Amino acid sequence: MTDATTDSAMTAAPLAKVETPFQRFRAEFFESKIATVALGIFLIIVLLAILAPWITPQNPYDLAQVTIMDGRLPPGSEAFDGYTMWLGSDGAGRDLYSAILYGLRISLTVGLASGVIALLFGMAVGLIAAYAGGRIEVLIMRIVDLQLSFPASLVALMMVAALGKGVDKIILALVIAQWAYYARTVRATALVERGKEYVEAAQCLGISQSRIVFRHILPNCMAPLIVVGTVQTASAISLEATLSFLGVGLPQTEPSIGVLIANGFEYMLSGRYWISVFPGAALLLTVVSINLVGDHLRDVLNPRLKK
């Protein structure tokens, strides 16, 4: 091998350092100001929710701290215990600011947990479908199609009716309502990746099927999965809120955002808007920020849009 040929291959692209796909992705993501702001807002919301017990004057789930005397006070009023209720209080006397933050904890937990579990389950099913082919694939995909033809809220309602109330049951219902999206996405991507030449090369090199699936194909399926994941999480959060609003979600003693909105609904006409509007605004902010992040993620991760 002549030196000339080695020299000719020596100088690679002008990137001096190793640029992992993640670093490249990160740089591209932050090019969008809207998405960066949205991500920031979402992280702040999560932070506030996590720190809720320490930054709120009241634990709205502790019935000992809640008194009906504080009920329906407008924003800025003073509570029985002396602190200021910046966002007012609801019908039962809960400080809305505290209730919203605690409610966010529940909503976010339920949304994220159901999102993650649905992702793992849907991913497994999708991969099996892509690999098994034949009758198994047809069977799985028809179930997926059937599931997707029902509106998610309807499926969730049916599941909750069957399973009953409680945080774990809500999560299960949401998982059942959502897994199909992930399964379909993974199957489509896995089929595309499976046809690519680097997979053929791996087969040629005698690499085992399972290693090909987990080390080669799966990492390349993550991009669309992440996009679906973010959007679905937002959807799960609002789905849970819907269920709670309808009264079939979480119990009254542990109100999530949906329950708060539901409780405040009856007061809308009497002018005590804050009881519904503030929790509603919090929900809106959460869902929209996640959606904006997910939207930009989809653009960044879409190879066809790359310049």
Add this chain to the structure above:
Amino acid sequence: MTAVLEISGLKTHFFTHAGVVKAVDGVDFTVSKGEVMGLVGESGSGKSITGFSILGLIDQPGRIVEGSIKFNGSEIANVSEEELKKLRGNRISMIFQDPMMTLNPVLRVDTQMIEAIRAHENVSKQTAWERSRDALGLVGIPSPEERLQAYPHQLSGGMRQRVAIATAFLNKPDLIIADEPTTALDVTIQAQIIHEAQKLTKQTGTAMIWITHDLAVVAGLADRISVMYAGRIVEQGGIDDVIDRPLHPYTVGLLGSVPTANRRGQRLFQIEGMTPNMLALPEGCAFGPRCQARKAACNAQPPIEDVEGRRLRCFNPQRVAEVTS
């Protein structure tokens, strides 16, 4: 000979996040009536961008920053969209590498061809249909009436490219720009396409710019050739002069590395190094890092000059024995 197209000092730059890409950086050439000009280069040479620039098809973040493009004597660089629309498909047509780019997949062939005619001329649909049918017949498509009713996806690659050529010739343009029209086609189909294009240009006296990386195709087809590297023309002249007696080391290298120019079984002559990185071009001659004939003077940009009956951009031309035997 009347000049149909005169380009001088054309510069088309792309202003990207990563920097300015000078895709075309000072290109001059002329194409006369009935002449075929071969525009040859590899990836990053700027040959396709030159073609797009002529028709004003450069999108953001690129634009023509400098230079003049004179079509039949009138300046068309950076004129308004209205003016360009009157020219496109009418006086100047383009054929692309991928016929699906020229043909709209959701419209039938007759719809598209009739549209191309009636965009520039006020004739009845019937007349336009007849002209389309005749055009398809001219490019050797059997049963043109049937083919007119087809959608592009129902035709093979070669057939689609013929439709694209027929469409390009519909309004009898003065100039046709063909951007790698046969690169994606098989050898036997490529021969057919070149044959049709040749026949039509001879019949109609249309000037043609044939953009390709395939020297052998250009050798058989073109009257004159411009070899491009990193956005500039490095050698330009009559086809016989340049191919039989190349002067620029890049041209010499390209011709020398073709297998037929080497002895069977021997190592091929190879040009060292990689295709240039348009974001990080060297200070002097862009071909310098790969050039076997490099000398100290090459640290400066060589200007293009008249040398031995052609235009040459090189401080150290290589006179080799007849390359092709």
Add this chain to the structure above:
Amino acid sequence: MTEPIVEIRGVSKRFTKRLDVAGKIAQKLGASVREETVHAVDNVSLNIQKGEVLGLVGESGCGKSTLGRVVAGIHAASDGQMFYKGKDVRGLRGADRRAATLAIQMIFQDPFASLNPRMRVEDIIGEAPRMHGIVSAAEAPDYVDDVMRKVGLDPSLKRRYAHQFSGGQRQRIGIARALAVKPKFLVCDEAIAALDVSIQSQIINLFMDLREELGLTYLFISHDLSVVEHIADRVAIMYLGRIVEMASAEEIFSDPRHPYTKALLAEAPRLDQRRRQFEPIVGEIPSPLDPPPGCTFHPRCPAATADCRKIVPNLKAGRAGRETACLLEHVKTV
């Protein structure tokens, strides 16, 4: 004649698009859907001697890539047998099977799709040798460095990802990946078609150097006749799934016998022909879904006779001892 390193006998490969449940129901109800079968490779027999370069030439739809993948073990043949060093590969098990798998490697056409975008170069090259125990985990880094140098890549770049390299370099990575498992036989499937012209000669030279250094055997698949003429010892011409002519490189290029070979050579543009009159053969390449009866080339053949429409010519020695699949060549000479 010594035993060939790779031999295929009567290999066919068909791809059938089966009807799913909906399709089967539609068919029972009388709709005109049917299973579509592509006869990608039709009854091909070849033997390749150790150390030789067999060129496989053809246009789209001729099945050369599919045949390459059958030889490389990526597709299983629908019919026929394949022998590696005299043993039927389908009968091999365990260590023998693995040895046969690793001995035949493939270099792909697309330098972008053939490398995993999420793996570093050192893993792309080093994964298989480590997995198969060719090198231990400790020896692997040096081993990868050696392989990279052999293909002309700077080992200090091994922590990079594929997208950070140029097309020619990516192709070298693909070659390194194949060489890392110490193969004896390389199937090059249009390995240079997607590269720039000035890089093609570098890679062709690399192939030739490796052949000498490592004693490799090649099945070189290409549509580019001039490259095949330069590098191959023997050449097989394929059309619509069948081999229509096979001869040494000199014979094929100086004296083509089959009408298709003649047309292919006549129509390929050559540097020394100026302002030529291209006189192409007529007709489109037929779809492999619906190949013409008899000799698949007859609709486009200037010398076709009535028999050509009916009889499928086999590849066998005809006039002047040359192997062709053409009835006209099989006419017995006195």
